[in-house]
Amino acid sequence: MLIVHDLSTSARTWQPQTLGPRGRYKFKPGVVVMKFGEQLRSSVIREYQWYYIAYDELKALLKTPLVAPRTKENPRPARREWTEEDESRFIDALEQELDKVHTKQKVKAIEIGRRISSAEREVNDVVARLDSRGPLGRDGNAASGEDAPTEEEFMMLEEDLSDIIADVHDLAKFVQLNYTGFQKIIKKHDKRTKWVLKPVFAARLKAKPFFKDNYDADIVKLSKLYDIVRTRGHPVKGDSAAGGSQGSFIRNTTKYWVHPDNVTEVKLLILKHLPVLVFNASKEFETKDSAITSIYYDNPEKFDLYEGRLKKTEGAEAIRLRWYGGMDVEQIFVERKTHREDWTGEKSVKARFGIKEKNVNAFMKGDLLPAAIFEKARKEGKKSAKQIDEDERLAKEIQYSVLKKGYEPVCRSFYNRTAFQLPADARVRISLDTELTMVREDNLDGKLRSGDNWRRMDIGIDWPFSQLPPQDIERFPYAVLEVKLQTQVGQEPPEWVRELVASHLVEAVPKFSKFIHGTATLFPDRIKLLPYWMPQMDIDIRKPVTSHFGISRPGQSTLTTTSDDDEDDDDDSDDELVEVSHSTLIREPDDRAHQLRTAREDRDLQDRARGNALDIEEELASQPLNEDYPLYDSDDEDAENEALEEARQVGGWPYYSKLVKKYAKQAGVQTLRAFSLLNPVPRPTEMPSNGSMAPIRRDQVQTKHFKAPKGKKIHVPVRVEPKVYFAAERTFLSWLEYSIYIGTIAATLLNFGSKPTTMSFVAAGVFSLVAILSLIYSVVTYLYRSQAIRTRRAIKYHDKYGPTILCAALFVAIVLNAVFELKSRDLI
Incomplete structure (x- = not known):
């Protein structure tokens, strides 16, 4: 690079x-x-x-x-x-x-x-x-x-x-x-x-491991001190335990990737606005305090939980067992995440309850009933009866699902989390997960990993788990930043959060899931449907600094930083490249910083005048896509060729029917391509650039053409609401209505004249043909769209060619009818 x-x-x-x-x-x-x-x-x-x-x-x-010396005959001697x-x-x-x-x-x-x-x-x-x-x-x-x-x-x-x-x-x-x-x-x-x-x-x-120093302990201390000073000696008090009193809670979460080169800078930026949420404020910070491990369950034959979470189907669940710290902790949290579609009026919910580690195996196998788990809690009375009833109902539902559907541990995720949040205030919670690692927990290939236990015991929190074979582990190359907001309707997130997520330090990856990524990478022979972010794994997410945003010293402007690339620059001609001046990077003077602040304030005033600005996910969704092809290709064409080859070996009608379908499809594509040449294409207008400072804006989204590996498909998230089905039906009914009108015109021309003539027969035939073709087109389009909606496929649901072709056919039919009628009256 x-x-x-x-x-x-x-x-x-x-x-x-x-x-x-x-x-x-x-x-x-x-x-x-x-x-x-x-x-x-x-x-x-x-x-x-x-x-x-x-x-x-x-x-x-x-x-x-x-x-030898350089000469004209030998300009590059050995x-x-x-x-x-x-x-x-x-x-x-x-x-x-x-x-x-x-x-x-x-x-x-x-x-x-x-x-x-x-x-x-x-x-x-x-x-x-x-x-x-x-x-x-x-x-x-x-x-x-x-x-x-x-x-x-x-x-x-x-x-x-x-x-x-x-x-x-x-x-x-x-x-x-x-x-x-x-x-x-x-x-x-x-x-x-x-x-x-x-x-x-x-x-x-x-x-001499100068690069292995961990600054987390310093960051925790600085966060505590800075919070005290920022609040002038009155920091917010509250429950800041890792598990805390979190029962069932709802948040709006946005996820981003952070390159390891930028992790420390992101942490330092956040701590200046939010304190680090420590596990236990009374004890010294230890590395294991930030470790979080989760065991995900699924059906190893169908992977229906994986597919449901990937497709975001209504009611899709994820079941996991989570603990905080090392392998010696006694408290395990059994969690269930349930996805809800927006049209239901409900929010996706994560619910969980605690259980002792010694009871996990018996509970997951059905030997220990939920009533026995919460019997002691009812006697102690530390929780309300209503909360205990909810936890018990949740435990019954999870146990029933595990036993009924054959869910088993398939994947483990491990990471060290640095959470930033005001204690007892969940309006803004930001977490940064580093050293993210996924590990296989199954016994599918005959290798006993977890055995009869609910988790494997040959690893703990000793990242990077070098004792594991490569096929059992996936080390994620980036840190994962989660921004969780609880804001009122119409309320914008804090400005510093908006600047952070729009900066060069992060890469937006909406709906990223550790469970989905781990399952997709650890089971390549069993998973055929891949998440949309998989092609992005081969792309360097680092970006040059696009705005003056970062860590700055008091009284000075923000220090611009550059990210380096990991590609090699091995050519002997490297020195022949033109280079910029070899000056040391100096922080800009105060007047320049004042100009930057003024420009930023003007930009903020403009944003507020326009109303609520889009967040990063909304901006990604609002970007126009190249309509000539989908964002991601799958292997549908390869599958069709393989099916045709198999049919050719069989011979007979199966082969000829598939061959006819193939050529018909190719003819249709060529016809649509010919009509597309008549469709005007808008061209962007280039804006002249001037020397003034442009307002700070987000990077433009680039659409790229990816192709899935052979035998696999890329799943692109598609949002489907009930009104989409009704919209498809309304479109189909509209086509039927116009087809009936055209057929009525044909019948009128044929039956309501004083005497049927050759011209009336020809005109009626042309209109009847247009009506029949429009009927066939509308039926095929409706069936195609309905199937795509049910399977949540990322197709173009708008129709660029159908209405144009219909209008052109009607125009030709009317012109022909007029010409024939004028000829029959000897007017032309």
């Missing part, structure tokens, strides 16, 4: 390196191509500028001297063979760079830890003074005096914490960019020299 900078529009885009022959790229004039070396130079943070990997120097060491001395020199330089980066990362991490501890002491001191102040006097100041914290102190603390947050962000970017640099230079070394260094250097990286 290359970063392409268009000088005429000041826009940056990603381009694959395979657009042209090796060493040649098809870019128009005025375009600057940035490869990784240039990206590294343009992404330098001033504090770290002397500690980045010396990528260009290491790259130069890989070029051995030329065997280079000397790579020797052991060259290898030793390169390894020494590489070790020095690794020591330099590792030392800087370690020192900076210790510094950040000390700054956080110092800030914690200052915040605690201010809070203690705030709690110990006396009653307020008439002037609003503390009666006991001068030690009460002032607004200036809180502002200074907030500024210090913002600076620490920016330090964490810069360190994360420094580590990410250097780690990518080491990976690229090793890959380049192995390809150019043919000496394999990657396995050996992997051991060196493990000895």
Whole structure:
């Protein structure tokens, strides 16, 4: 991948390196191509500028001297063979760079830890003074005096914490960019020299794992401190346990993918508005506190739960068992998610109840009845009788479904979740799931994974589960961001949420499901219907920075960041590409920041003047699709060819009938294609660009043509409501009505004249033919649409050609009738 900078529009885009022959790229004039070396130079943070990997120097060491000088006859002479001395020199330089980066990362991490501890002491001191102040006097100041914290102190603390947050962000970017640099230079070394260094250097990286530091503990501390300072010492109190008091709840959820390079930045951005929802505020944060594991059930023969959730059919269910923390927890939550269509007037609901781990096997096998589970809860009286009755009814329904329909554990999902929410306030809840992994739990291929137990016991929360074979595990490459909102009708989400989901840091993937993705990838031989996002897995979701949005230091504008690509840049002609200036990235001055804020405020005022803006899912749905072909192809054509070949081997009528259908279909397609040439196609009008700053907007949605693997189909979500069926029927009845009118005209011409003539017979015949053809067309169209609606297929439900053809046929019939009539009267 290359970063392409268009000088005429000041826009940056990603381009694959395979657009042209090796060493040649098809870019128009005025375009600057940035490869990784240039990206590294343009992404330098001033504090770290002397500690980045010396990528260009290491790259130069890989070029051995030329065997002969360059001449016109030999412009690209061969280079000397790579020797052991060259290898030793390169390894020494590489070790020095690794020591330099590792030392800087370690020192900076210790510094950040000390700054956080110092800030914690200052915040605690201010809070203690705030709690110990006396009653307020008439002037609003503390009666006991001068030690009460002032607004200036809180502002200074907030500024210090913002600076620490920016330090964490810069360190994360420094580590990410250097780690990518080491990976690229090793890959380049192995390809150019043919000496394999990657396995050996992997051991060196493990000895100095500067890239493995987890900043979650620092983020939790910073979140707590920032929340105290932001609320001026009065943070919101409430239940913040992981399981908490969550029984049955309803939320509007939107999901996004976040590239690992942007995970830390997203966390730091969110914590400045919402505190991290910790499991237990009284204990120190541990890694296992964020671990969440779920076991999903389904029928391993039919996978009907998978198909129902994928197609979003009314009443589709998902049954799972979930626990928080390690494998030693006793509390397991049995959950059921039920999908409801909008036209029902109900909302999709997730309901669950708790059960002891030792009782799970007996409950799922039917040996332990729900009444026995809740007997102790009724005696203790910790819950209301109504809540216990609801939980017991839910347990009965889940147990009945599992036993009746043969549901078994098929898939496990594991991830570490960082949740952001005000305690006891679910209006805005944002969660970020990292290290997402799906694992097989079934025994279908004769391999005992879970056996008779409800979960396999050979793994816990030791990500990345390297002990598992590749066919048993799917490591998801991105983090999953879930934005859950509970807003009133017509109420917009907070502006910072809108900016986050519209930024370059996230990629919208509506209706993404861990259960669906895990089942589709872990059972490739049994799953034929794939979710719509599967083709996107092979596309890099990273985007160049399109707006000044991100982490900024107090008093400075937002720091723009760049994402790097994982593709190699191995061509010897790399240095011949045009490059941008090698300047260090400096934060913009305050006047520029003021201009950006002013432009953003103007944009916000315009949005509010226009009314409620679309959210990301609505904007995706509102984008026009290319109508020449569906968004996703399936293998229908291959299946038809296979069926025709099988019929040919059988011979007889089955073969000839399929052959006739095939040629008839091809003739119909060609006819429609010929008529489509008469259909005018609108062309967009190019708008002139000016030098002024365009309003911050979301990236345009690109439609691409994907083809499903052989034997599989891509399922595109289709929203079907009852009125869709009635609309199809009304359209069919309208066609029938016009067909009857045309037939009536034909009968009138034939029967109500003074004496039937040849011309009247011809005119009546033409009108009768049009009526019959319109009847046949309307019946075929209605049956086709009805079948597509029932199966939720993504077809074009509008008719571009039928009404046009009908009007043209009527026009021709009327003209012919007029001509024949005029001829019969000798007027022409």
